[in-house]
Amino acid sequence: xxxxxxxxxxLLRVAGLxxxxxATVALKHVDITIRAGEVHAILGENGAGKSTxxxxxxxxxxxxxGQMLLDGAPHTPRSIFDARNCGVSTAFQELSLIPHMTVAExxxxxxxxxxxxWPERKRSILARAGEIMADWEIVDIAPxxxxxxxxxxxxxxxxxxxxxxxxxxxxxxxxxxxxLPDTRWLFRQIRRLTGLGVAVMYISHxxxxxxxICQQATILRNGTTIExxxxxxxxxxxIFAMMVGHAPSDPTARTVDSTASGAVxxxxxxxxxxxxxxxxxxxxxxxxxxxxxxxxxxxxxLFRVLGGVTRRDSGQIAxxxxxxxxxxxxxxxRTGPGIAFVPEERKTDGIFENLTAASNxxxxxxxxxxxxxxxxxxxxRRRAGTSAARVALAPxxxxxxxxxxxxxNQQKVLLARALMSGAKILVLFDPARGVDVGTKQSIYAxxxxxxxxxxxxxxxxxxxxxxxxxSSRCLVMYDGRIVxxxxxxxxxEETLLAAAHGPQGMKEAS
Amino acid sequence: MTDAIRGRDRAPRKTPLISIRYIADSAFxxxxxxxxxxxxxVAVQPSALSAYSIESLLNNSLPLMLAAAGATFVILQGGxxxxxxxxxxxxxxxxxxxPHDGPGGALWVLGISLAIGITVGAINGFIxxxxxxQSIAATLATMIIGQGAALIILKxxxxxxxxxxxxxxxxxxxxxxPFALVIALCVMAFWTVYSRTDAGRNLMAVGQDRKAxxxxxxxxxxxxxxxxxxxxAFYALAAYMLAAxxxxxxxxxxxxxxxxxxxxxxxxxxAFGGGRGGVTASLFxxxxxxxxxxxxxxxxxxxxxxxxxxxxxxxxAVLFASAVNHAARPKGHG
Numbered sequence: 136x137x138x139x140x141x142x143x144x145x146l147l148r149v150a151g152l153x154x155x156x157x158a159t160v161a162l163k164h165v166d167i168t169i170r171a172g173e174v175h176a177i178l179g180e181n182g183a184g185k186s187t188x189x190x191x192x193x194x195x196x197x198x199x200x201g202q203m204l205l206d207g208a209p210h211t212p213r214s215i216f217d218a219r220n221c222g223v224s225t226a227f228q229e230l231s232l233i234p235h236m237t238v239a240e241x242x243x244x245x246x247x248x249x250x251x252x253w254p255e256r257k258r259s260i261l262a263r264a265g266e267i268m269a270d271w272e273i274v275d276i277a278p279x280x281x282x283x284x285x286x287x288x289x290x291x292x293x294x295x296x297x298x299x300x301x302x303x304x305x306x307x308x309x310x311x312x313x314x315l316p317d318t319r320w321l322f323r324q325i326r327r328l329t330g331l332g333v334a335v336m337y338i339s340h341x342x343x344x345x346x347x348i349c350q351q352a353t354i355l356r357n358g359t360t361i362e363x364x365x366x367x368x369x370x371x372x373x374i375f376a377m378m379v380g381h382a383p384s385d386p387t388a389r390t391v392d393s394t395a396s397g398a399v400x401x402x403x404x405x406x407x408x409x410x411x412x413x414x415x416x417x418x419x420x421x422x423x424x425x426x427x428x429x430x431x432x433x434x435x436x437l438f439r440v441l442g443g444v445t446r447r448d449s450g451q452i453a454x455x456x457x458x459x460x461x462x463x464x465x466x467x468x469r470t471g472p473g474i475a476f477v478p479e480e481r482k483t484d485g486i487f488e489n490l491t492a493a494s495n496x497x498x499x500x501x502x503x504x505x506x507x508x509x510x511x512x513x514x515x516r517r518r519a520g521t522s523a524a525r526v527a528l529a530p531x532x533x534x535x536x537x538x539x540x541x542x543x544n545q546q547k548v549l550l551a552r553a554l555m556s557g558a559k560i561l562v563l564f565d566p567a568r569g570v571d572v573g574t575k576q577s578i579y580a581x582x583x584x585x586x587x588x589x590x591x592x593x594x595x596x597x598x599x600x601x602x603x604x605x606s607s608r609c610l611v612m613y614d615g616r617i618v619x620x621x622x623x624x625x626x627x628e629e630t631l632l633a634a635a636h637g638p639q640g641m642k643e644a645s
Numbered sequence: 646m647t648d649a650i651r652g653r654d655r656a657p658r659k660t661p662l663i664s665i666r667y668i669a670d671s672a673f674x675x676x677x678x679x680x681x682x683x684x685x686x687v688a689v690q691p692s693a694l695s696a697y698s699i700e701s702l703l704n705n706s707l708p709l710m711l712a713a714a715g716a717t718f719v720i721l722q723g724g725x726x727x728x729x730x731x732x733x734x735x736x737x738x739x740x741x742x743x744p745h746d747g748p749g750g751a752l753w754v755l756g757i758s759l760a761i762g763i764t765v766g767a768i769n770g771f772i773x774x775x776x777x778x779q780s781i782a783a784t785l786a787t788m789i790i791g792q793g794a795a796l797i798i799l800k801x802x803x804x805x806x807x808x809x810x811x812x813x814x815x816x817x818x819x820x821x822x823p824f825a826l827v828i829a830l831c832v833m834a835f836w837t838v839y840s841r842t843d844a845g846r847n848l849m850a851v852g853q854d855r856k857a858x859x860x861x862x863x864x865x866x867x868x869x870x871x872x873x874x875x876x877x878a879f880y881a882l883a884a885y886m887l888a889a890x891x892x893x894x895x896x897x898x899x900x901x902x903x904x905x906x907x908x909x910x911x912x913x914x915x916a917f918g919g920g921r922g923g924v925t926a927s928l929f930x931x932x933x934x935x936x937x938x939x940x941x942x943x944x945x946x947x948x949x950x951x952x953x954x955x956x957x958x959x960x961x962a963v964l965f966a967s968a969v970n971h972a973a974r975p976k977g978h979g
Contacts, residue, residue, distance in 0.1 A: 195860070216862040231860030233850045235920060240846060244861040247846050254841035297861075 146171040146334040147192075147210075147305055152201030154187050161187040162358045165201070169305070169351075174325060174335040176345045176366070179355035180378055180543075180571035185338050186228070188355070189309050192336070193225040194218035205304055216245065222304030226295045226311055228338075228542075228569060234283035239264030241282055242297050271296045271324055287314040287479065288430035299324055307336045312344060313569040316430055316597050322348050340571060341598065342371055354378055375572060397421040399456065400472050400560050400591050401441075406450035409436030412615035413450070418560060418591045423582055425606030426595040427631045433615040434595050435479065438564045441593065442476025443467030454560070473558030477549050477566055485549050488538030492528070493519035495537050496551045522551040525584065527577035543574035550581060561585060563594040567601060579605060599628040611635050669973040672926035674966055675913050679933045682940055690943040696821055703825035704815045706935040708733075708887040712902050713909035713931040714832055714924045715879025718872040720910055723852045723919030724773060724780035726873065729880050729906050731791020732765045733899030736884035738795045741804025741894020751810050758881040765791060766877020770870035788903075795896040804894035814889040828886070829928060832879075836924035848872060852919025909934050912959055914966040921970075 145168050152165040162184045169175040177185050190196045192203070194212030203210040205221060212218035215225070232241045240247050242264045248255040249263075264278040273296055276289055285293070291314045298306060306328060312318050325335055325348060337349050345352065346366055354361040354377040361377050397420030406414040410433035418424055428434045439445045441452070443461040452459055455471030467474040478485050487495055496519040519533055528547040532540060537548055546566065553561055561582075567575045582592055582605060596602050602609050603626045611619040611634040619634040668674060687693050693702075712729050719726040736758045745753050765787060772783040817823050839845045847868045850858040859865045887898060913930025915922025937958060941951045 214862075214864070215860060216864070219862060225860075227860050229856075231857040233853050233857055233861065235853055236846070236850065241861070244850065244858075245847055245863040246843055248841060248843050254838060257841075 144171055144206075145169070145204075146173075146206055147336075148202075148204040150202045150204075152188070152191065152198050152203065154191060154196065154198050160358055162191075162198070165355070165358070165360050167353050167360065167363070169334045169336060171332045171334055172329045173351060174329060174337050174349045176349040176352035177336060177338045177355060178342075178345065178352050178374060178378055180573050183355040183378070183571075184358040185355060186309070186541075187358075189225060189227075189307055189336075189338065192218070192223055192305070192307055194223075219301050222302070223307065224298045224301035224303075224305075225307040226298035226309065228310040228313060230290050230294045232282045232290055232294060235281060237261075237264075237279050237281055238268075238276055238285075238293055239278035241293060242267055242278075242300065244297075267300050268296065271299050272320060286431045286435070288316065291315055292320070295321060295324075299328065302328055302333050305334050305336065307338075309338045310340070310569050311337075312339060312341060314430075314597065318344055318347075340569065340575075342374065343600075378572065397589070397591070400454070401474070401593075402451075402453045403441075404451045404453075406437075406440070406447055406452065408440045408445060408447045408450075409433060410615045411436045411440070414612075414615065414617055416593075416610070416617070418593055420559070420589050420591050421586050422607040423586050423592045423594065423605055425602040425609040426593065426612060427599065427602050427609055427635050428595070428612035429635050432612045432635075434612055435564070436615075437612070438476070438562055438593075438595060439478075441467070441474060441562045442478070443474065444476065444478070468556045468558050472560055473556060474560045474562055475553035475556045475558035476562045477553050477564065479564040479568075486537050486545055489536055491534050492523070492537050492540065492544075492548045493533040495548050496522050496533075496555055498552060518555070519551070522555040523547070525554055526550045526581045543570035546570050547574065547577065550578065554581075554585070559590045561590060561592045561594075563592065565596055566594060568597065575601075599631050602626070602631060603628055665969060665973040669966075669970045670921070672913065672923060672929055674969065675926050675929040675933060675962075678912075678962055679929050679936065682933055682936045686936060686940045686943065689940070693939075693943075696817075700815075700817065700823040700825070702936065702939065703823050703829070704886075704890050706932045707825040707828060708883045708890065709902065709905055709909060709935060710829060710928045710931040711832070711879050711883035711886060712906045713913070713927040714836070715876040715883065716906045716910050717913075717915055717922065717924045717927040718848065718875040718879070719780065720915055720917060721852045721919055721922060722848050722869055722872045723855065724869065724872070725917075726769065726784045726876050727781065727903060728765060728769055728784040728787040728791060728877075730899040730903040731788035731795070732762055732877060732880040733884040733887065733902050734795035734896055735765070735791045735798070735899075736761050736881045737888050737898040738799035738804065738894045738896050740810075740885060740888040741799060741806060744805045744807045746807045747809055748813070750807055751813065754807070754810070755885055758885045759878055762877040762879070762881025762884070763874055764877070765880075766874040767870070769877065770873030773873065774866040774869035792896070792899070795899075799894050799896050802893060802895040802897075806888045806892045806894070810885075810889040811892040814886065825886070829932075832928060833925050840923060844868070844871060849920055852921070854920075905931075905934060908959060912962055914963075 147167070147169040149165060149167040152162055153160070154162040165184065165188060177188065179185050187196070191198050194214045194217050197213070205223065210221060210223070212221060212223065218224070233244070239261050243260065247260060261278045268276065268278060273292060276285065276293065282290060282293065291311070295308065295311050298308070311321055315321060329335060337345065339345055349366055351363060352366050352374070353363040354374065356378060399417050399419050401416070401418040403414060403416040406416070410431070414437065426434055436445070440447050441461070443464040443466055446462070452461060454474065457471055459470045461467040461470060461474065464476055467476065487498070493516045497515050516533055520530060523530065523533060526547040528544060528551060532544055537545055540548065550566065567578050570578070582594070586592055594605070606626060607623050609621045609626055609631060610617045611621065611631065613635065621630060621634065692698060712733065716726055716729055739761060740754055740758060743754055743757060745751070769784050769787055772778050773780045814824055818827050847858070847863045850861065850863055851865050851868045855865055883902070884898070888894065909931035910927045911917065911930070912933055913922065913926035915927055934955070937955055938951060941954055946954060
């Protein structure tokens with residue numbers, strides 16, 4: 136395998152690539168070489184320029200300077216379609232599926248119908264899409280189902296499948312596992328493609344995955360190439376050091392007392408909503424409670440109902456010991472100690488892209504205040520500043536439109552807003568999804584501080600290591616119920632994974 | 646082990662919601678409302694079933710139906726087109742100063758009309774799609790220009806429309822098959838096919854999520870541009886049928902269409918944000934709006950009240966449609 140990679144020809148050569156947005160330099164003099172049949176990781180913190188690189192390769196934006204050679208020929212795509220015709224296909228981090236269309240149509244866009252004279256019949260379109268899905272081992276999704284009905288993980292697989300089906304020269308995967316708890320399907324498909332001589336550019340924050348599938352890695356920092364390394368020859372600490380410019384603090388430091396005996400802030404009894412069936416839950420002051428689950432076990436429903444986004448079908452929820460009706464997110468925040476919810480999809484569910492970070496942060500606060508007073512920009516900024524400091528959001532970002540911030544900073548803005556509300560109960564759905572190492576550390580630190588000062592946190596994560604590191608105890612959901620409540624000291628990724636596979640998995644592990 | 650995990654991905658739920666989905670996504674609701682309205686009309690006005698009154702009802706409705714069909718293209722991709730008023734006025738007066746007789750003359754005039762409509766649409770499309778100016782601002786400008794140009798061509802109502810157009814296009818193709826009905830059915834057939842072509846799918850995709858559509862490889866700008874061109878062509882067709890029906894030219898002919906067109910599209914259930922709805926629904930929306938006027942008139946409702954009642958019925962219909970839409974929406978993660 137390794138020898139093959141050594142001998143293979145360079146499929147993509149990027150030299151001196153630069154891209155400026157106004158005064159901001161997103162990329163400067165980036166050099167990358169990827170060989171045919173190689174899986175090449177791009178590592179870097181958010182804002183390092185990874186997204187811009189992806190956009191340039193796939194034709195969404197054009198570089199200001201620099202040269203790209205694909206299989207020896209200049210690669211200058213003007214559009215996604217163009218890039219695809221050159222053999223470069225991309226699975227985007229922010230999924231690019233049309234919600235109210237079928238999986239089949241999404242897979243075949245923009246040329247769904249084959250007939251020139253007469254549009255192709257629906258059945259024949261479904262059959263063609265079905266072949267593509269079978270080809271890439273998607274067996275659990277019907278081609279005729281609407282994308283908006285699918286859980287995030289399935290949507291991500293469809294996004295990836297579309298890119299796989301077009302990949303002839305280079306496949307670009309931007310955070311392909313952000314919503315995928317299981318990587319085996321993806322890695323099988325990647326290996327199949329590389330066997331055919333396709334090069335893969337793999338962008339992920341999860342180093343363990345990168346080590347498993349990639350041979351080489353190029354590290355970007357502040358828009359510049361730092362180094363291209365052979366992954367086998369460098370350890371995690373070395374990679375972190377190249378990414379951030381210094382060695383990170385120990386991410387495994389566990390500071391949370393696992394035997395919290397604070398007051399019960401939130402209880403749920405016999406809760407039923409969506410896929411959740413008869414769930415019981417207690418959250419005490421001073422504890423971080425993790426939730427582990429495979430995709431689609433009802434975790435979305437649980438978190439949305441606690442955040443006040445959806446209404447429960449039956450059962451009781453008590454906040455601060457008092458029976459509560461969480462009719463809306465605003466009501467949830469105002470009930471007793473208060474519940475603040477940070478949703479899964481920040482782009483669609485949480486953020487006002489055109490407002491500044493400061494406005495976004497104080498939003499909930501002013502909303503809670505009620506009245507129709509004018510907003511004073513200075514007061515807004517000052518109040519946002521205190522909250523922003525708690526999540527380590529640099530003050531200079533406060534005046535930026537949130538849409539222009541990197542994903543990690545957007546997430547910090549959302550968390551700062553949740554803190555701003557003064558709620559004692561934080562309900563966080565995958566708070567560190569798709570953000571860089573540095574941001575993760577600040578989010579973890581914020582969570583630990585929060586429970587130390589008497590709050591409680593319920594959080595779901597698709598990363599098991601995160602649950603292990605952070606949780607005072609970890610609940611495992613399976614089929615809409617909590618099947619295990621594991622105390623912090625005995626937590627490990629293996630036990631969580633086993634429990635998440637349901638009663639059978641538990642037995643296998645024991 | 647792998648299969649165990651993949652097995653956990655819930656298979657798409659086959660629920661009875663499918664039927665509600667169908668109702669929400671098709672023209673079903675507005676067709677039912679139209680049928681109800683027609684039943685009321687026949688009940689209070691038995692003469693409504695005569696060939697003559699059916700024909701005249703359809704002739705009256707057709708221009709608005711065509712205008713609403715055109716506007717739907719633009720609204721589906723997520724924009725607004727106010728130029729409908731200017732385009733109809735401009736084409737209407739152009740027809741009135743070009744009275745070429747006979748079938749050939751009518752065809753020639755149709756050609757001129759479409760050329761004007763498509764040109765205005767292309768200008769709108771260019772400004773919106775390629776110069777990135779908001780569609781309301783751009784089409785407001787072209788509407789004012791169109792109305793101004795119409796006044797230059799014809800200072801006051803007048804001019805003449807060829808007899809062939811006036812009598813031929815407002816009559817019947819064969820006995821009891823009004824020409825207007827044939828045109829409406831043709832537009833429906835056209836949309837049924839168009840919505841299944843790539844261009845039609847792209848239109849819906851762009852309306853739902855511009856960014857995702859672009860990342861899916863759709864040429865968003867071309868799709869936007871095309872929507873305006875189709876709209877212009879349909880407005881021209883509306884003006885053409887209006888001229889045939891009124892047998893005269895009027896530089897202010899398009900003005901009443903401006904708000905009624907949007908009302909018809911809304912009544913048909915097409916979302917103003919884009920991505921949901923269709924031309925067939927808008928055709929029925931426009932037809933319902935016109936039928937409603939007849940019903941209120943024959944019920945003896947004073948014309949002072951018709952506006953109020955029409956508005957209330959519209960709100961009720963749109964509320965009902967959105968309730969159906971809500972019921973059809975996926976639950977949990979949506």
